[in-house]
Amino acid sequence: MTQAILELRGVARDFVEAGKKVTALQKTDFSIKRGEFVAVVGPSGSGKSTFLTIAGGLQKPSRGEVVVHGKDITELSVKELSKVRLSEVGFILQASNLVPYLTIEKQLLLIDRVVRRESRASVIEGLFKDLGLTKLRKKYPSDLSGGERQRAAIAKVLYGASSLILADEPTASLDTTKAFEVVELLARETRERKKATIMVTHDERLLEYCDAVYEMSDGVLKKRRGHKRKA
């Protein structure tokens, strides 16, 4: 299995701002395979978000192709893109993207409702056990700490069975210990479950868990040389 889960081929994104053309993302080639955990770092406004939203099928590139699982999604309609996101892409956001009025367990059940499939109680149980959420399954997001919320968000993404995980500053609201815990968990699950994870972050200390680090600066994405994952 060497096929990339996500491939960006010559992708670029322009915006028109105050009548002037601004290129938020320069021509970029990028690919990520199963089991890979990569980070994208860079100052705010450098194009990280643009990169992530294009990778996640939230917006279309101005040029180039986005290929998910060998399927070109560049020209898909809004509705079809939404389907791709639902089945292939999982998001973990800075402020957790949990629905405030669903218990942790029901966050996962919601996915089954939306895609109209039977719930798999044993899978949920296993996930909760792995992520240390078993005792929290009946709690609401507001009852949880920031770290617990992000763990729940990870559980949701893993249950959704999406192969590509996009994490946008997942540790921004966490203290150092919690941040390390969450990223370590994300790295572990990525490898064990053969997912592909792209994490956008500010925090250099977290990079030791990543297989590769990309630096974004003024819309240009560059792979950092000499990066080594902590064993």
Next chain:
Amino acid sequence: MFLALNEILKEKSRFLLITIVIVLVSYLVFFLTALAYGLASSYTRAVEAWQAEGIVLSDTANKNIARSLLYQSDYEAIVGDNAALLGVGAATVDADESDDVSLFGIETDSFLMPELTSGRAIAAENEVVVSSELMAAGVEEGGTLKFSGTETTYAVVGIVENATFQTAPVVYMQLDTWRTAVSEVSGMSGMRDDTTVSAVVIRGEKRDAYNTEPLAYLSINDFIFALPGYQAQVLTFSVMIGFLIGIAAFVLAIFIYILTMQKKSIFGVLKAEGVPSSYIARSVMVQVVLLSVFGLLVGGALAVLTGALLSTKVPFAINPLFYGGIAGLFLLCAAIGGIASVRSVTKIDPVEAIE
């Protein structure tokens, strides 16, 4: 369904408040509508019981039955099975409490004889059948009643359910009894002519003879609208209730709209995750309909309950058509509020929700 119900379960107190608002608004509207309708129909309930098409008054009466007098020479050509003589008057009943009443003098074998809920029909002079409202003033079947300022006692032999004319309960009697009673109440002894009636009530088609001098024919509808105060009152209340309903429906729509818009950011995140807009829209609409239907049912039930408790004190009458219309309008407005918010929810740019 899943999102809608779980949200209600989680935010119980918030949704309780929202439901209370819908309940109170619909309670208010339902109750006031029934009051206005009750008042309007208390003008005419005894008239509606005739199931007649028209009424003949004297042409000098200017459509006012209180000023209309007809004699045998006027009406002998038109009386028959479909044309019944009627005498109308007003008096005050002296019972435990005094109460203004309308007097109806009728031929007891004509179609003006009301259907009794208890007792027997009028068989002799000075026997009366009274509307059930009078029982609150202490008048009883088998008892007697007197009119203020007169000495004659009348035997109450039967009761009619809710017979009112110009808001006053009706006392039915024979035409002869009516003539004596009306003249006694106005301090006179007997009428100049003992064939006097106020009007002839007509069933069936209008005939030319009904409208030849000195007779003037009115359709029952025109007659009702010419009753003193009726038109002004119905118009005033219609406008008031109309505005109330319109504004309440509008407020409800805005309320639902704002309620849903507050959740825009959550819906934005769901959209980013690939949850289809149609799923979100359905869940919004399910919630809107659920809350509105529940609120309307409780509000309606409260109105009916209050009406039942107050029915002896106030004119309260439910018109199922009005209630159905109001409920339909409220549901529609709630749905419009819901749809408007769904539209803006489906337009959310998921990119913004993520950032």
